[in-house]
Amino acid sequence: MAIFHMDIRPIKRSAGQQATGAAAYRAGEKIRDERTGDVHNHSRRKDVRHTEIFLPSKLEASNPAWARDRARLWNTAEAAEKQRNSRVAREYQVALPPELTPDQRLALARSFSRELADRYGVAVDLAIHDPKPGRESTNFHAHMLTTTREVTPTGLGAKTGLDMHSVARAQRGLSSHSEEYSTLRERWATLTNQALREANVEARVDHRSLAAQGIDRKPLLHVPFEFYQLERKGMPKEAAERLREDYRARLSAYRERSAAPRSAETGAEPAAASVGPTAAQTAAQGVPSADSRAAAPGVRPTGAQTAARGSTSTAAPTAAASVGPTDAETAAQAIAPAAARPAPPVVATHDTPTVAPRNSEEIRRRAVQAWLRMRSKEGESTRDTSSEAAVSRATDEGRDR
Numbered sequence: 001m002a003i004f005h006m007d008i009r010p011i012k013r014s015a016g017q018q019a020t021g022a023a024a025y026r027a028g029e030k031i032r033d034e035r036t037g038d039v040h041n042h043s044r045r046k047d048v049r050h051t052e053i054f055l056p057s058k059l060e061a062s063n064p065a066w067a068r069d070r071a072r073l074w075n076t077a078e079a080a081e082k083q084r085n086s087r088v089a090r091e092y093q094v095a096l097p098p099e100l101t102p103d104q105r106l107a108l109a110r111s112f113s114r115e116l117a118d119r120y121g122v123a124v125d126l127a128i129h130d131p132k133p134g135r136e137s138t139n140f141h142a143h144m145l146t147t148t149r150e151v152t153p154t155g156l157g158a159k160t161g162l163d164m165h166s167v168a169r170a171q172r173g174l175s176s177h178s179e180e181y182s183t184l185r186e187r188w189a190t191l192t193n194q195a196l197r198e199a200n201v202e203a204r205v206d207h208r209s210l211a212a213q214g215i216d217r218k219p220l221l222h223v224p225f226e227f228y229q230l231e232r233k234g235m236p237k238e239a240a241e242r243l244r245e246d247y248r249a250r251l252s253a254y255r256e257r258s259a260a261p262r263s264a265e266t267g268a269e270p271a272a273a274s275v276g277p278t279a280a281q282t283a284a285q286g287v288p289s290a291d292s293r294a295a296a297p298g299v300r301p302t303g304a305q306t307a308a309r310g311s312t313s314t315a316a317p318t319a320a321a322s323v324g325p326t327d328a329e330t331a332a333q334a335i336a337p338a339a340a341r342p343a344p345p346v347v348a349t350h351d352t353p354t355v356a357p358r359n360s361e362e363i364r365r366r367a368v369q370a371w372l373r374m375r376s377k378e379g380e381s382t383r384d385t386s387s388e389a390a391v392s393r394a395t396d397e398g399r400d401r
Helices: 019-027 070-080 102-120 166-171 177-198 225-232 238-266 279-284 303-310 315-320 327-334 360-378 387-398
Strands: 006-012 030-032 039-041 048-054 087-095 124-129 141-146 149-151 156-159
Touching: 006 177, 019 030, 019 039, 019 048, 019 070, 019 087, 019 124, 019 141, 030 070, 048 070, 048 102, 070 087, 070 124, 070 156, 087 102, 102 124, 102 141, 102 177, 238 360
Parallel strands: none
Antiparallel strands: 006 087, 030 039, 048 124, 087 141, 124 141, 149 156
């Protein structure tokens, strides 16, 4: 079925990424990086259906030949950036509806690429990918790799679009970066629905969140594809399983909170989450709860948790003299929903912290570190000289899932 997917991300030199390598992978070609001497050869790819370079309409008269050549274009983009943490390109990855024919998907991707080129004055390198050969999948998608600088007849100019500094955008009267993201997402949804309507397909996509659409359910779990890549190479499955367990815990807590108002309407009391004092009661007595002790390092407690921890037993008699609930009780009630959420499992090994990570980025980082340690123990030689380059390559391969 048709789904909305739009991923906008920069190609960063600080992460070991190169515009030449990104372009070669997406277009299925062989490109040599003139700055580093690296050769990126992806000419054996069989899932690249169409490639095309779009330039701003204002350059049609001059028609710069250097920008039409993929290798020259992205080597120029690399040469234009001098800092080691520069953003050398920006990618827009979108899902193409499987209900459309190949020609209809091509027309949809080409129309959005043309709008990007004219909107920001950049070069857009379009690559349309079909599902991987031999897989039963409907993962039709397109990569639109754009320059971060304006294209001129002689070369690249100043930064533009989402890569323009926020101060420069404000001086030109442009919207903020967050508003620009929302505008692009809405425009892609409009173009997709228009293509579905013209093809007489009833399916529609929506760029808004489930809450904005009025749908009362939690989003489905997303396990990064690089986890599956690393598991096939021998990495233990604890990282992905921990992510799934955390999702199930959050989903269970969400359902309990949703069922609580309905229980109050029928007069039935909701079931107790656990036997003994709750985490909120423990926090109100001045003792850190188990949920707060299991929090990941570096995560600040909320205002309600701070207030609850600061309420000691000696303050209770003083507060009892006043009419109404005490500050400690109010704080305990404020954090009650959070206390119902079970803490993530704690994994203790000889080389990992005793506290389990609380977000997918921390899990991703530890998973890659575990994979690198495994490779180093086996004595295999790798071309990459840093873990950042390994993360970049795994992420780049995971986009075509």
